[in-house]
Amino acid sequence: MSSVFVVDANKQPLNPIHPARARKLLTTGKAAVWKRYPFTLILKKTIEHPQVKPLRIKLDPGSRTTGIAIVDDASGEIVFAAELSHRGHAIKDALDSRRAVRRSRRNRKTRYRKARWANRKSKKKGWLPPSLESRIANILTWVRRLSRFCSIQAISQELVRFDMQLMENPEVKGVEYQQGTLQGYEVREYVLEKWNRQCAYCGAKDIPLQIEHIHPRANGGTNRISNLTLACDKCNKAKGIKDIKDFLKKNPEVLKRIQAQAKAPLKDAAAVNASRWALFERLKATGLPVEVGSGGLTKFNRTSRELPKTHWLDAANVGTSTPDTLLIKDVRPLVIKATGHGNRQMCLPDRYGFPRTSAKGAKKVKGFQTGDMVKALVTKGKKGGTYVGRVAVRARGSFNITTIQGTIQGIGYHYCHMIHHCDGYSYTKGDAAFPPVA
Numbered sequence: 001m002s003s004v005f006v007v008d009a010n011k012q013p014l015n016p017i018h019p020a021r022a023r024k025l026l027t028t029g030k031a032a033v034w035k036r037y038p039f040t041l042i043l044k045k046t047i048e049h050p051q052v053k054p055l056r057i058k059l060d061p062g063s064r065t066t067g068i069a070i071v072d073d074a075s076g077e078i079v080f081a082a083e084l085s086h087r088g089h090a091i092k093d094a095l096d097s098r099r100a101v102r103r104s105r106r107n108r109k110t111r112y113r114k115a116r117w118a119n120r121k122s123k124k125k126g127w128l129p130p131s132l133e134s135r136i137a138n139i140l141t142w143v144r145r146l147s148r149f150c151s152i153q154a155i156s157q158e159l160v161r162f163d164m165q166l167m168e169n170p171e172v173k174g175v176e177y178q179q180g181t182l183q184g185y186e187v188r189e190y191v192l193e194k195w196n197r198q199c200a201y202c203g204a205k206d207i208p209l210q211i212e213h214i215h216p217r218a219n220g221g222t223n224r225i226s227n228l229t230l231a232c233d234k235c236n237k238a239k240g241i242k243d244i245k246d247f248l249k250k251n252p253e254v255l256k257r258i259q260a261q262a263k264a265p266l267k268d269a270a271a272v273n274a275s276r277w278a279l280f281e282r283l284k285a286t287g288l289p290v291e292v293g294s295g296g297l298t299k300f301n302r303t304s305r306e307l308p309k310t311h312w313l314d315a316a317n318v319g320t321s322t323p324d325t326l327l328i329k330d331v332r333p334l335v336i337k338a339t340g341h342g343n344r345q346m347c348l349p350d351r352y353g354f355p356r357t358s359a360k361g362a363k364k365v366k367g368f369q370t371g372d373m374v375k376a377l378v379t380k381g382k383k384g385g386t387y388v389g390r391v392a393v394r395a396r397g398s399f400n401i402t403t404i405q406g407t408i409q410g411i412g413y414h415y416c417h418m419i420h421h422c423d424g425y426s427y428t429k430g431d432a433a434f435p436p437v438a
Contacts (some may be wrong), residue, residue: 002331003079005040005149006031008047013150015053016079022319036420037427038080038334038374040149052154055079057146059139060298060315061158061279063088063271068316070146076323079150081333083430086138087340088131088271094343095130105353132275138338140282147286155283156319159276159292167391187211189295191228200258201235201248209235214262216241226262293319312430333430339371341424365393366413371422376401376408376415383408390426391416 003016006025017025022041025031032091034042053072062065063086070080111273128136146152163254191211198205200212212231215221218241231239240246283290300319302309305326316326342363363369368391376387389403397413420427 001228002081003077005035005038005080006043007034007149008043008045008050009038009043010046011148012047012050013046013052013148014043014050016150027414035149037425038082038146052151055150056154056156056321057143057152058315058318059143059158060270060311060318061135061139061276062086062311063135065409067311067313068134068142068146069312069316070150070152071323071326072315073321073323075327076325076412077327078316078331081148081316081331082142083311083333083335084138084142086135087338087339088135089395090340091134091366092129101349101353119318126278128275128278132271132278134338135271135277136279136282142336143286144284152288154289154291156291156293156321157280157283157304158318159275159280159294160294178342187225187228189299190225191230195230195261198230199232199235200229200261201231201239201254202299204232204235206397210236210238212236214258216243219243229258229262240260257324276345290407291319291321324382335428335430337426337428339426341422342370345432361395365395365399366397368393368399368413368416368418369422371426372419373422374416375400377417378410378411378415382412387411388419 002019002228004019004022006014006022019038022031022039023297025041025043029044029045033039034040053074056071056073058069058071066084066086068080068082069078070082071078094312124230143152143155160435188211192209197209199207199209200354209230209232210233212229213223217223221227223234244258245255248258280290280292297319298314298317300320302313305317305324307313307317310333313326313328316322316328346359347355347357368374370392371393373389374391378384379389387401387403387408389408390399392400392402393413394400396423398410399417401408401411401418
């Protein structure tokens with residue numbers, strides 16, 4: 001089972017414990033719930049000179065989702081696992097929308113306004129766009145939070161998703177890199193990401209896929225990344241050494257898509273590559289030793305241990321420090337989604353950029369704010385019952401609560417009890433992992 005974090009009365013982290021022991025501490029009154037997400041207990045006494053085992057936090061940064069795992073290197077136990085969904089794409093969309101409204105408004109009011117881009121201040125060294133900065137901020141936030149709940153002594157980060165230089169030029173660090181145990185892992189992982197893990201010709205998914213040469217090697221094709229794609233066994237045999245134009249002459253749309261996708265860069269991979277060194281430098285600033293590894297090494301570690309592919313298991317397999325055996329039985333990752341802290345728009349605009357609503361009211365109503373996790377015990381009326389979910393506050397004190405079953409409207413504030421204050425993230429429990437392979 002996933003372990004439960006424990007801190008003493010002075011909020012000093014102790015060793016994580018089994019859920020059964022956590023229940024015993026709660027029922028005997030020796031501890032109380034300190035945090036709901038991640039679930040953490042606080043003891044009612046101070047522990048003098050506790051014997052705390054060192055743990056390692058492992059990160060698999062992604063453009064949309066980052067895998068997080070806390071691993072005990074000595075035992076191979078995964079103490080905590082999480083999958084953190086970023087909101088970088090939402091931030092970019094919001095900035096694009098705001099820019100469009102601003103430009104439309106300025107063009108209407110100042111039709112012949114001169115360009116002012118030359119007046120802007122130069123960007124600071126190391127500047128990143130907000131969509132990438134938010135990804136780094138999300139990861140650093142959770143590294144700091146988890147460091148308060150357990151004794152993290154080291155960090156492992158997947159620094160490069162694909163080692164492109166070594167794939168193109170194996171002589172950089174010796175031919176053994178591609179002819180040893182890691183042979184093909186960097187290339188295959190890149191191709192899987194680029195072609196969305198499906199057959200390029202028929203679109204088949206969730207089946208064994210083969211690396212296929214767009215321009216056949218028998219006709220002078222190369223092993224360059226731009227000439228590789230994915231194909232199922234049936235399509236690969238049907239194409240054989242045919243030229244792709246001859247093979248797809250009856251499907252010109254598929255031909256056009258493959259030719260365009262073969263030249264297209266990986267947008268998400270580019271986002272990760274653009275921010276990986278900034279994340280690495282900021283992780284080093286924490287003072288903890290930082291181990292790095294590539295995506296190919298992560299996949300090699302995971303497949304050699306016969307583990308399924310998930311974001312948090314990828315994180316657990318980052319770097320050369322990965323234990324020979326990882327204990328994943330009954331580990332349920334915490335699914336974390338970055339939601340932000342609301343927005344600073346005072347009112348909503350119409351399509352012309354003019355305000356169409358009145359100014360928004362107070363952020364907090366009766367001690368609650370939108371995004372808080374609450375438990376409502378409604379004792380009377382048509383909506384009697386117990387509801388647990390995220391609250392949306394209204395100035396009149398009649399709230400909406402979004403639960404797993406749906407949204408319940410019109411719940412009075414006096415029925416609500418706080419579970420978890422809004423912190424810019426939403427939380428759910430992921431599925432249990434597959435049992436460990438014998």
